[in-house]
Amino acid sequence: MAELPSPAWRRADRAAEAAPAACDTPEGVLAALLDSVEGGELHVRPLRALLDSGRFARFAEIGLALRRAFRDPARRDYFLSRLRPHLRYVIGLLPASIQRHGMLPPEPAVLPPDALQLEQVSDAELRQWLVDDGSLIYGEFQRYELENYFDAIAPYVAPGGEMMDLGSGLGKVVMSAALALPFARCTGVELLPYRHAMAMERRAQLLARAAGLLAGLAQPAPPSPDVPLALPSGGAATLRHLLELEARIALREQNMFEADVSRASLVFIYSTCFAPLMDALADKLARELPQGCLVSCTTFPLSHPAFRLLHHFPSNSVAWTSVFVYQRIGAADGPPPSPAYLYAPDPDEWEASARAECAAYDAA
Ligand SMILES: C[S@@+](CC[C@H](N)C(=O)[O-])C[C@H]1O[C@@H](n2cnc3c(N)ncnc32)[C@H](O)[C@@H]1O
Incomplete structure (x- = not known):
């Protein structure tokens, strides 16, 4: 591994009132352009259009079924039992989309009779849903x-x-x-x-x-x-x-x-x-x-x-x-590497923490 000198890393953005770059040199123009590239962390997400489209329509349907099970204390055991086999695919304790500020739209006041139930979602579909849920997070x-x-x-x-x-x-x-x-x-x-x-x-x-x-x-x-x-x-x-x-x-x-x-x-x-x-x-x-x-x-x-x-x-x-x-570097072939991300929480520890999170959700 190359040893680089350890620079003094920045810890915060420059103060907003710092003098703007003077744009009368190429370096000044470059600095002004860099300053103008906007961040997007808090961008507004047009969820309806996203969730109505293609593969994300199904994502929304499954997400709503999962969220209903999460929100209903009487179905909590079932909800947790469905997530438990897939913990490697859950980012954090509980999936991002089903949380209060998650990606999913509100439910209609009256649920359509044919609304998807979590029981109708296969394990394979739920696992893919969890992968998509992680991928859609923005940061x-x-x-x-x-x-x-x-x-x-x-x-x-x-x-x-x-x-x-x-x-x-x-x-x-x-x-x-x-x-x-x-x-x-x-x-x-x-x-x-x-x-x-x-x-x-x-x-x-x-x-x-x-x-x-x-x-x-x-x-x-x-x-x-x-x-x-x-x-x-x-x-x-x-x-x-x-x-x-x-x-x-x-x-x-x-x-x-x-x-x-x-x-x-x-x-x-x-x-x-x-x-x-x-x-x-x-x-x-x-x-x-x-x-x-x-x-x-x-x-x-x-x-x-x-x-x-x-x-x-x-x-x-x-x-x-x-x-x-x-x-x-080197050959791409050879024995397949063992799973690398090693993201496998202990199921019992996860369940205890997830139950505490659910209780906090109920109390809020
Ligand atoms: C954490 S954000 C990072 C955005 C940007 N790279 C940055 O660092 O500012 C990850 C982005 O990957 C996108 N993404 C997730 N899965 C993807 C896929 N299979 N192909 C292309 N983009 C994907 C998400 O929609 C999201 O915009």
Whole structure:
């Protein structure tokens, strides 16, 4: 594992009143654009449209059946007994969607007679539902965590190449990486149509802002595209880095398991809610990534012989959660690795805590 000097990690965002970047240099324009990339942690989720669509219509139906069983104290034992065989797939104590602020819509006042009952949901369907429930949770690095991450990864990044964010949400990492790091292209792959659409809007806003600031920079005479540009995490580029921003940021609405990763040089995965997906992801990446490609993920390691751990940044260093950086190296074949995420709570301890959580829910 490479020993890097331990930088003084940032612990918070810069004060809002910090002087805005002066936009009369390429570095100033870059800083202003980075500042303008919006966070999406608290974005409004158009649930109705999401849950009425395709595979998520069934997700909503099963979720409502599960939530009714959870909310009814008389059915609590049955509810817990259905979850118990699938604890490896539950993120936290109880699934996110069924909780008070979860993804599911309110029930109608009168339940239709044909409303799905939990008893009609098979174990296999419930397990898949739990996987989807974890995948749909939204979270992202705060700006200062992203800055830490770029500082951490920059020593490994060679200019050129393609960065990919698998599960790119509202596109904050993709757009910020295209600004801060010397990639030829940064690509985001997002499953949910509404998140992809919001990311596309944010991309358009960023490009419009870039066009305006670059037009200002071109007064009284346009600078040469070859004028040097110092990147914030170290390394040098030229003004082309900003002039070609549109071609350097790509966003796709796609399932990451179907994404072409064969030209990637860094794959970023905010995998904190992807515990049940880690082995399948490791398998895909081992088979499809080019040799030497970097992979970084959060919270859960990528334990597969095709990946060498370059660095582990423990929680509360780069970010609130741990960050792993790997390199794709060696053969992808060989004996299948044992399950890597080791996310298997003790069932009795889980049940005691889950009952306490249910009681707190009843009392609220
Ligand atoms: C924790 S968020 C991270 C967003 C972004 N990468 C960031 O760090 O700011 C994970 C995202 O992955 C998306 N996602 C979940 N499963 C996916 C899949 N199979 N393919 C593509 N995206 C997926 C979710 O919709 C969500 O937007």
